[in-house]
Amino acid sequence: MTPPPEHRRAPAAVVLGRTADAIAAATLDEEGAELARTEVAASELSAWVAGVEQMSSPRWVWNDAPRWYGTLLADGVRVARCHDLRLCHAILRDSALVAESAAVRRDARWDAAPHAAEESSAPALFELDDTQSSVGPPGDLDEALAELTRQREAIAGSADPARLRLLLAAESAGALLAEELRAAGVPWDAREHDRILAETLGERPPSGGKPAKLVAAGDRVRAALGDPGASLDSQPKLLRSLHRVGVMVESTSRWELAEQEHPVVAPLLEYKRLSRLLSANGWTWLDEWVSEGRFRPVYVPGGVVTGRWASSGGGALQLPRQLREAVRADPGWKLVVADVAQLEPRVLAAMSSDAALAAAARGRDLYAGIVDSGAVGTRQDAKIAILGAMYGATTGQSGRLVPRLRRAYPRAMGLVDDAARTGEDGGVVSTWLGRTSPPPSGAWSAAQSHATEAEASGADETRARRWARDRGRFTRNFVVQGTAAEWALAWLADLRGRLWALPTVDADHAAPRSGPVFGSRAHLAFYLHDEVIVHTPAELADAAARAVTDAAAAAGRLLFGDFPVDFRLDVRVSDTALKD
DNA sequence: GGCGAGCGCGCG
DNA sequence: AAAGCGCGCGCTCGCC
Known part of the structure; x- marks a missing residue:
């Protein structure tokens, strides 16, 4: 069947690159043949992308999603699909499905670390001449086109092109989602966080000193050690102090201490618990990472060798259960909290x-x-x-x-x-x-x-x-672990599309702090290996919850076809992310 | 004063 | 109880 001419000319993909003072874009057809080349002023890029996206929804090909997508989102532009050359390069380079001789294995410049996430407010992003940048993968259009060609050849010549295409599409969807999660942020109630800290640790001390309950716990430990000067934050010193009072542990870890019968154990475990909360997620963390009602962590897709995501800064993947009550939907909104049972x-x-x-x-x-x-x-x-x-x-x-x-x-x-x-x-x-x-x-x-x-x-x-x-x-x-990460990516990618298809809400119901793209619609707000949190207008909560469940079933079919395994979810609709 | 290693602990 | 996998981060300490 021959498609109508206007359809044939619609680009299947648009490759973006940079010149010294502008953005260069190449449109490609399904086979990867170049149809046209355009230059766009950096300041016009978001508007131009929005127009092309609305017209033909191509797959956007770029060197590194954080370099491009954060600014687009800040400008209110969301795209449906991308091909992230850096992430896909890393997969193809190592994949046993790819021929040993494939050229994609031999270009080390694409082994670069990701660009640091840009502040969404950074206005100068597209003005920067990073074609010569030593950070991140190559930035100019011809380099991107050449790498895309190498990748297409590696896929076509591989032992299983269909699987690899699925994997690369899922990985690239993750690259989009990571930026979107950051743009939307986790709705965070700083007052609730402060309340939890005050209740657990005592009121916030004025000048960064130690809060009262932590000090008191430390005093109880020193009393039990019979040493008013004992140092509790230095592992070697603490170990020696314990040995002096006959607690003959080999380490100061919680589980080993818990086995000991000694009056120092209980207060020491309490001290450790409080000390951990203060240093990892205390007021300093709150000041640094939460602003305007949102926690905006930096996700690193593909950051773990198995394909799991990592995070950088903010400890996004280690939020203690204790603080889940501080994750709180905006007024008139709800959270859909879902995790997979035994993924x-x-x-x-x-x-x-x-x-x-x-x-x-x-x-x-x-x-x-x-x-x-x-x-x-x-x-x-x-x-x-x-x-x-x-x-x-x-x-x-x-x-x-x-x-x-x-x-x-x-x-x-x-x-x-x-x-x-x-x-x-x-x-x-x-x-x-x-x-x-x-x-x-x-x-x-x-x-x-x-x-x-x-x-x-x-x-x-x-x-x-x-x-x-x-x-x-x-x-x-x-x-x-790696296949579970693939299932999770498929789940997220499918869910992302389902949520986008839900209706938007009126401006007077909006959550502007979730940004120009997501403030008016149900959106993903958090992801952690086998769990998602969706932030949704209350009237769409049931639909969003259904989307979460339907997406899980779709992910199972996408990866495993008709094999009769189900992926059970625990789904809760609530104002907070608190688990029972 | 910066840097890396080791420890401990939060998450899945 | 931890054991057996994968992480990030704050802290201390020894080294330069």
């Missing part, structure tokens, strides 16, 4: 086609299903056994339970056991969609080969074996 074992069931494990998970708590199958006796045992199987536990209760799972779910356990063996042998493993683990380091390989030589000492052999097992546990977990 990783469900993913493992699907990727290994383990029908028995999938059946245990279907329509219920997966751990309860394992108990019902008779493999283990209690829910707690099931949880410990599953975690042990995915992490490679060999000792303790977990190590004892894993063999029972191996009998009950041989396909699932076979998959992770194979991944571990491959890693121990120095090989690489891949996720369901083709993200591949890094090869072993030079030191690792040298240690392994040295251990087989005649002059190797027993210590050499012991060390080599330990490193091999360490790597086996890493590759064992890589396939599951």
Whole structure:
């Protein structure tokens, strides 16, 4: 079928790059052939992108999403699709699906770290001449076009182009979403945060000193140690103080202290709890990271080798449960808080086609299903056994339970056991969609080969074996954690589209602090591995909750087709992100 | 005074 | 109880 001419001329993709004083854009057709080239003044870029987006909704191709999209969003421009060259390069470079000879593997300039996230208020972004910048991947149009060509060739020549396309689309959607999450921010009630701090630590001290309850806890510890001058914040000193009063621990970690019977233990654990809250998420954090009712963390898509996101600054991925009450919808808005129950074992069931494990998970708590199958006796045992199987536990209760799972779910356990063996042998493993683990380091390989030589000492052999097992546990977990991250990206990408399709609200119901794009509509506000928070006008909360659930089902089908595994969500509509 | 390592602990 | 995976960050301390 021949499409009408006007459709053929509509660009399938637009590649953006920079010149010394403007933006250069190339429009491409479906096959990647260049249709036209345009120059746009930097100050006009957002308006130009908005127009093209409305007309043809192309896939925007750029070197690095943070470099482009933050400013577009600040200008009120949202795009539907992109291809993030930096992120896709990293995947293709390492993927076992890609031919060894592929040119994309050999251009180290695209191995660059991401650009630091721009302040959304930075007006000079598009004025900067960063074509010569030493930070981030190459910035000019011809470089971007050349890299895109290399990537298209690598995909087309790969062992599974369809999977890779899915992975790269999901990764790129994540790149968009990371900027959107930052633009919208987590709705944060600073007064509630302050109330929690004051209740736990005592009132905020005027000049950055220690709050009263922390001081009091410290005094109780020093009294129990019989040493008014004891230093509690220095691990070596604290350890010596504990030894002096007969608490013979090897570390000062919480779990080891908790095993001890001594009057110092309770106040010390309390002191540690308060001290942690103050230093990690106290008033200093609040001042630095929350403004105008929003926490705007910096997400780093693909920041973890497995494909999980990392974060940079603000500790976005470590928000303590204690502070969830400070996550609070704007007036007239609601939060939809949803997390996946037992994501990783469900993913493992699907990727290994383990029908028995999938059946245990279907329509219920997966751990309860394992108990019902008779493999283990209690829910707690099931949880410990599953975690042990995915992490490679060999000792303790977990190590004892894993063999029972191996009998009950041989396909699932076979998959992770194979991944571990491959890693121990120095090989690489891949996720369901083709993200591949890094090869072993030079030191690792040298240690392994040295251990087989005649002059190797027993210590050499012991060390080599330990490193091999360490790597086996890493590759064992890589396939599951990485595939779970792919499922989560598919979930997010689908949800992002569903939320965008919901109606917008009138200006008098808007949440302007979520920015010009998202202030008038339900939007994603937070994402953490297997959990999302949607901030939505109250009247759309039910629709948003349905979108979250429907997106999870769609993600399961997209990755695993008809394989009968379900991804159960706990979904709550509430004013706060508090978990029960 | 800057920098990296080690510790400990928050999250999944 | 932690064990077995993946992170980021604040703190101290030794080194330069």
